Amino acid sequence: MEPARRLSPMLERMWGREPAPRRGPRPRIDLATITAAAIEIADADGLAGVSMGSVASRVGVAATALYRYVGSKEDLLTSMADAVVPAPPEPGGRPWRDYLAQWTKAQRDIVLEHDWLLSISRFAPPLGPRRLLWLDRALAALDGTGLDDGEKINVASSLTGYALTDAALVHNAGSGFGEFDETDIGGVSDYGDLLAEVLDPETYPALSAAVRAGALGGVEGWVDDEDFRFGLGLLLDGVERLIARRASEGRTR
Incomplete structure (x- = not known):
């Protein structure tokens, strides 16, 4: 029997399944903060304006600091596409x-x-x-x-x-x-x-x-x-x- 496929680190974070660090100071940023900043840039300047550098500048950290949370720009786009979506309407018994x-x-x-x-x-x-x-x-x-x-x-x-x-x-x-x-x-x-x-x-x-x-x-x-x-x-x-x-x-x- 093949082992179950593991979620990527990015998806682990999106689903809140990444274990919290036990020691050390609380991180200044998290995936939600990074993603929100990227969405703001995309809304203003389009995807062409979204880069690891521009997002890092928006949240006030070095670009290298983002890679602890986002492995690549493709990962960031995946998070953006999900985070920008609001809650769906509820069926509420309607036809x-x-x-x-x-x-x-x-x-x-x-x-x-x-x-x-x-x-x-x-x-x-x-x-x-x-x-x-x-x-x-x-x-x-x-x-x-x-x-x-x-x-x-x-x-x-x-x-x-x-x-x-x-x-x-x-x-x-x-x-x-x-x-x-x-x-x-x-x-x-x-x-x-x-x-x-x-x-x-x-x-x-x-x-x-x-x-x-x-x-x-x-x-x-x-x-x-x-x-x-x-x-x-x-x-x-x-x-x-x-x-x-x-x-x-x-x-x-």
């Missing part, structure tokens, strides 16, 4: 659909408030206590639906992915399509104008018609949540259909 709609929008709004999360959270599975609490609450909301545990996790993962994708669209719509600066695409409206210019209706008949009808004419839908609610409704409709199918198979508990 699963109402709760998961709020749960998904809340995740999207967190990323919009801290857009640097887009660079580190898209493909990272939750490892910290706060993000895993969000997963726990989503699974709890789906109790009694007839979905098995794997299906519940897949539902939560799909909704989280949607929240991140929509946050990226909103962020890009508001700040411009930076990677295409040479084409002067400043946002969704400019993107639609460009597509209307280059699309050949014979080769792209459906897309060309949609663009020329104004489907990409502005960002108001994203800003006002109209497009977000539409897509979220499609996803939740699919979950509802899956639950109904499981009920017809006799799996509702």
Whole structure:
């Protein structure tokens, strides 16, 4: 039998499982202090401003002192991605659909408030206590639906992915399509104008018609949540259909 995999020192600290030192003076800093300083820098200057040196300067210690708590910048980003997340909304006996709609929008709004999360959270599975609490609450909301545990996790993962994708669209719509600066695409409206210019209706008949009808004419839908609610409704409709199918198979508990 293989031995259980040990948590990394960083995860031990995040979960409060690192043994406290028995002797010596109380440390001036801890992981929470370091992480909070890094989040402040990222909120102000983006991830480009976060370095071991800048964080050390913010908390008033030498950069080398941080390595007692954070092994690398990657470890620091992992801690930041968890610490910046507030407590999830509680299901409170609400219908699963109402709760998961709020749960998904809340995740999207967190990323919009801290857009640097887009660079580190898209493909990272939750490892910290706060993000895993969000997963726990989503699974709890789906109790009694007839979905098995794997299906519940897949539902939560799909909704989280949607929240991140929509946050990226909103962020890009508001700040411009930076990677295409040479084409002067400043946002969704400019993107639609460009597509209307280059699309050949014979080769792209459906897309060309949609663009020329104004489907990409502005960002108001994203800003006002109209497009977000539409897509979220499609996803939740699919979950509802899956639950109904499981009920017809006799799996509702």
